[in-house]
Amino acid sequence: MSDDLSRDLADASGPATPPLLETRGMTKHFKIGGNLSRKTLHAVDNVNITIHRQEIVALAGESGSGKSTIARLLARIYKPTSGEIYYQGKPLSSMRTRRDSLGYRSDVPMVFQDPFSSLNPAYRVNHGIMRGLKLHRRDLTSRGQRFAEAERVVDAVGLTPAAEILQRYPYELSGGQRQRIGFAQALAYKPKLILADEPVSMLDVSIRIGLLNVMAKLRQEAQVSFLYITHDIASARYVADRIMIMYAGHVVESGPAEAVLADPKHPYTQLLLSAVPDPRAPLAVGAETDKGEPPKVIDPGPGCRFRARCPFVIAVCHQIDPPLQLLGPRHSAACHVAKPDVDFLVPTHEVSST
Amino acid sequence: MSSAPILEVAGLRVEYSTSRGAVVAVDNVDLEVCKGEFVGVVGESGCGKSTMLFAIAALLSPPAAVTGGTVKFHGHNLVTMTEKQLNVLRWRDYSVVMQSAMNALNPVITIAAQFKDVLKAHGAASNNEIANRSAEVMRLVGIDPIHLKSYPHQLSGGMRQRAMIAMALLFTPDLVIMDEPTSALDVVAQRSLMVQIKELQHQLGFAVIFVTHDMSLVSHFSDQLIVMYAGQVSEIGPTRQVFDHPAHPYSRGLLDAFPSIRGPRVELTGIPGSPPDLARPPRGCRFHPRCPQVFDACRVTEPLLYQVGDVQARCLLHAGGASLLETSEASGATT
Numbered sequence: 001m002s003d004d005l006s007r008d009l010a011d012a013s014g015p016a017t018p019p020l021l022e023t024r025g026m027t028k029h030f031k032i033g034g035n036l037s038r039k040t041l042h043a044v045d046n047v048n049i050t051i052h053r054q055e056i057v058a059l060a061g062e063s064g065s066g067k068s069t070i071a072r073l074l075a076r077i078y079k080p081t082s083g084e085i086y087y088q089g090k091p092l093s094s095m096r097t098r099r100d101s102l103g104y105r106s107d108v109p110m111v112f113q114d115p116f117s118s119l120n121p122a123y124r125v126n127h128g129i130m131r132g133l134k135l136h137r138r139d140l141t142s143r144g145q146r147f148a149e150a151e152r153v154v155d156a157v158g159l160t161p162a163a164e165i166l167q168r169y170p171y172e173l174s175g176g177q178r179q180r181i182g183f184a185q186a187l188a189y190k191p192k193l194i195l196a197d198e199p200v201s202m203l204d205v206s207i208r209i210g211l212l213n214v215m216a217k218l219r220q221e222a223q224v225s226f227l228y229i230t231h232d233i234a235s236a237r238y239v240a241d242r243i244m245i246m247y248a249g250h251v252v253e254s255g256p257a258e259a260v261l262a263d264p265k266h267p268y269t270q271l272l273l274s275a276v277p278d279p280r281a282p283l284a285v286g287a288e289t290d291k292g293e294p295p296k297v298i299d300p301g302p303g304c305r306f307r308a309r310c311p312f313v314i315a316v317c318h319q320i321d322p323p324l325q326l327l328g329p330r331h332s333a334a335c336h337v338a339k340p341d342v343d344f345l346v347p348t349h350e351v352s353s354t
Numbered sequence: 355m356s357s358a359p360i361l362e363v364a365g366l367r368v369e370y371s372t373s374r375g376a377v378v379a380v381d382n383v384d385l386e387v388c389k390g391e392f393v394g395v396v397g398e399s400g401c402g403k404s405t406m407l408f409a410i411a412a413l414l415s416p417p418a419a420v421t422g423g424t425v426k427f428h429g430h431n432l433v434t435m436t437e438k439q440l441n442v443l444r445w446r447d448y449s450v451v452m453q454s455a456m457n458a459l460n461p462v463i464t465i466a467a468q469f470k471d472v473l474k475a476h477g478a479a480s481n482n483e484i485a486n487r488s489a490e491v492m493r494l495v496g497i498d499p500i501h502l503k504s505y506p507h508q509l510s511g512g513m514r515q516r517a518m519i520a521m522a523l524l525f526t527p528d529l530v531i532m533d534e535p536t537s538a539l540d541v542v543a544q545r546s547l548m549v550q551i552k553e554l555q556h557q558l559g560f561a562v563i564f565v566t567h568d569m570s571l572v573s574h575f576s577d578q579l580i581v582m583y584a585g586q587v588s589e590i591g592p593t594r595q596v597f598d599h600p601a602h603p604y605s606r607g608l609l610d611a612f613p614s615i616r617g618p619r620v621e622l623t624g625i626p627g628s629p630p631d632l633a634r635p636p637r638g639c640r641f642h643p644r645c646p647q648v649f650d651a652c653r654v655t656e657p658l659l660y661q662v663g664d665v666q667a668r669c670l671l672h673a674g675g676a677s678l679l680e681t682s683e684a685s686g687a688t689t
Contacts, residue, residue: 062540063511174628175399204398204567206611209624231540238613238622261615275545276615279573279597 018089020225021051021074021108021193025083028069032298042297043069045249046083048324049227051193054219056226058236058257060272061246067229070246071197074227075110076101106136106189113198115178119170125181126150126166129188136189153184156222157214176207183214193225194218200235212239234276237261242330245269248297248305251324255331263341265333267310304336312337360528360561361387361410365423368402368409372417377633379405379418381585387529387561392552394576394593395565396608400629402585403565404453404533410563411450411531412440427529445476448529449522453537458518459506465492465517466502472524491520494554512543519551523558532564536571548575569608573597581605584630584640591665601667603647639670647671 028044031037044066051057059067072078074085076092085092087104095101112118119128126147133146140146147166154162157180170178179199186194196215200208216239218224230236236243236257243260245253245268253266264270297305304310307317314337322334328341340346368380379402387393397403408414410425412432425432427448432440452458460468469488473479479487489499495516506514515535522530532551536544552575555562566572572579572593579596581589581604589602600606607625627644630636636643642652651670660672 062542176628205569206398206567206608206625207628209611209613209622210626212613213621213623233541234613234615237615238619258619272542273615275541277541277545277568277570277573278614278616279570279609 017053018086019050020053020055020088021049022086023047023049023074023083024086026070026073026080026085027082028066028073028078029081039298042249042300044073044080045297047249047251049244049251051225051227053192054223054225055242056215056219056228056240058228058230058240058243059246060230060233060236060243062231062272064248065246066249067231067246068197071110071195071227071229074108075195076104102136107192108195109186109189109191110195110197111179111182111186111199114202115175115182116170116202118182119178121170124167124169125173129153129166129181129185132185132188149188150184153187154181156187156218157181157184158210158217159184174207175203176210179203179211180214183211183218187218187222187224190222191224193227195227195229197229198231199228201230201232208235209238215239232276233261233272234278245272248300250305250321250334252306252335253331253333254324255328259328259331263328263331265327265331265338266306266335267312267337268306269333271309304334359386359388360428361385361563362426363410363423364426366406366409366420366425367422368405368414368418369421370405370418372633374633376421378635379585379632380409382423383582383587385580385587385590387563389528390555390559390561391578392555392562392564392572392576393578393580394572395563395580395582396567396569396572397582398567398608398625398629400632401582402632403567403582406582407450407531407533407563407565411448413450441476445472445522445527446525447527448531449525449527451518451522451530451532451535453534459514461506464503464505465509469502469521469524472521476525487524491523492517494523494557495520495550510543511539512547515539515543515547516550519547519554523554523560526558527560529561529563532562534566535564537566537568544571551575568612569605570612581608584635585632586640586668587659587666588641588669589665589667590659591663595664599663601662601665601672602641602669603645603671604641605667607644607646639668641669 026044026047030041030043032039032041047070059070061067069078073080095104119125129150130146133140133149137149140149150166151162154165159165159177159180173181182199200211203211212235215226215228219226228236228240240257242255243257244251245260245266247268253260253264253269260269261273264273302321303319304317304322307313310317316336322336324332324334326332326346327338328344363383363385366380366383367378369376369378383406395403405418409420412435414420420433427443466488470484473484473487488502492499492502497513497516497520501509501513509517518535536547539547548571551562564572564576576593579591579593580587581596581602583604589596589600589605596605597609600609610622611624613622625644630640638654639652639657642648645652655670657668657670657673659666659668662672
């Protein structure tokens with residue numbers, strides 16, 4: 001994919017300043033099997049993500065599609081096999097010093113999926129927050145200042161009374177409260193972007209919405225951007241400005257949340273949407289036929305990765321991997337059969353197949 | 355589906371004995387399941403759903419114990435039966451699918467070996483019979499029997515969950531009890547599993563008690579819905595009825611808690627607060643501290659289950675017979 005297009009896809013109408021975070025051709029392959037094995041698992045292939053300031057971007061897809069790998073790449077837990085990640089215009093691979101890397105970690109913290117195992121059960125909840133503050137917030141010189149800051153962030157995520165909550169042990173908190181502590185921990189570093197890896201999928205449905213509201217509030221009040229990773233597309237629509245749909249390591253559709261949900265271009269997005277239980281709607285027939293499994297992307301050949309499950313498969317799908325194409329305003333999909341919006345002119349600098 | 359009930363639960367009460375005294379986790383639950391019926395049980399974590407299931411399946415272990423009521427299955431009271439007597443019924447007449455198949459399967463032996471264990475323990479069949487039946491149930495749930503030789507880690511989450519269901523069906527029981535079988539799966543796998551359970555039910559005619567915290571999940575699949583809160587049944591009735599006209603504010607809260615993929619984007623609030631500590635349940639209605647429609651009587655009077663049309667709801671709004679909920683909302687509901 002040409003660089004031109006990828007930027008076009010990302011921020012056709014975006015602001016002129018460099019995006020907060022941008023990836024170009026980010027790819028992560030894992031070697032699998034024994035030492036002699038030449039097999040590679042393509043977890044993430046050629047992914048371009050752009051996240052602007054104060055923007056919530058949702059990354060949706062089923063388990064095994066590479067969502068969490070992306071979060072880990074962005075958190076610098078993994079190094080990309082190829083491609084580059086730019087943070088405020090600077091490539092991450094050029095970061096050498098501990099100071100740079102600490103700075104990045106405090107700017108881009110992560111919130112984990114499982115609130116039951118991500119807090120240390122042996123310490124009171126203030127422990128994690130205070131340690132983070134000591135490491136990342138050099139402006140707070142005394143313990144008192146740090147404690148005041150910890151109270152502020154715990155309060156900001158909706159836990160009151162903050163001083164009392166900070167003295168509790170994780171087992172004294174409910175799942176929703178623990179996950180709020182996770183967000184408070186991330187917030188303590190004055191972050192620019194929070195990587196939230198399925199932050200609500202372990203919680204009760206009745207509690208999820210509260211956490212999603214916390215995300216929306218932090219974006220508003222603390223000017224934080226979010227990468228919200230989820231398999232629940234309804235919650236993605238609820239909080240996110242833009243949605244990217246992943247399938248088998250590829251981004252298959254990307255666009256403004258409303259556009260993607262109202263007019264899904266990619267057959268996989270359509271499948272994902274039809275699977276969402278909605279008591280307000282009559283039972284949709286069609287999803288029933290799908291009993292497929294997400295593929296293991298080990299040494300994939302050419303061709304669309306969704307073709308085995310796709311109801312609209314045509315000959316070209318078996319030979320050529322479809323590139324992302326603009327099919328509507330800021331709305332793109334990687335599919336040979338997807339049609340552009342009725343009155344939308346597909347840009348002329350069409351991509352040559354990759 | 356109006357045949358005689360195969361399972362009748364009456365006045366079921368389960369207590370956990372703790373250092374702070376007895377905690378009543380299931381309080382006076384009545385429930386009937388007919389042949390081939392799909393009963394959904396919904397509620398938040400900590401409301402006693404799983405404890406109730408375990409009590410029905412006679413699987414409770416200390417500190418939990420049934421301290422009142424009966425669980426009549428085909429006329430036998432499971433509560434008073436001995437382990438030996440229960441072992442005759444277990445798996446042959448009723449079976450349980452545990453939460454999270456990731457941990458419920460033994461990781462160090464193959465699927466076939468786990469099926470064999472069950473078949474031997476409850477039927478003592480010949481090796482040939484075991485192989486045939488194992489392959490048969492795997493085909494029933496749509497897994498190639500070749501995977502019988504696989505270890506759990508070689509299967510995907512959805513396949514493992516299917517294998518668990520296959521295992522529950524080894525003896526074609528009359529009742530299958532499922533404790534959040536889909537909660538570890540993503541939406542697509544979840545949907546296809548639900549459809550499969552429903553298909554199998556049509557095919558084999560077993561009844562299902564299905565526990566979940568996601569009310570939307572069972573909307574299209576269950577015949578009867580039970581909403582539990584703080585160890586009590588807060589609403590019970592035909593599923594469609596509960597969804598279309600929730601009589602209890604808690605049911606309404608659960609329904610409004612998840613965003614829709616259609617319609618306008620509206621701000622949701624969920625249900626503020628969290629379920630009460632069952633060791634010290636609030637006075638009066640147990641839901642009153644979180645209830646958006648609370649009034650004075652709720653704080654002192656403990657509500658009973660009141661008949662509201664086809665459903666029963668534990669809410670004082672319905673105590674007088676006339677429904678205040680409807681008038682207060684003017685929603686035009688015709689119950």
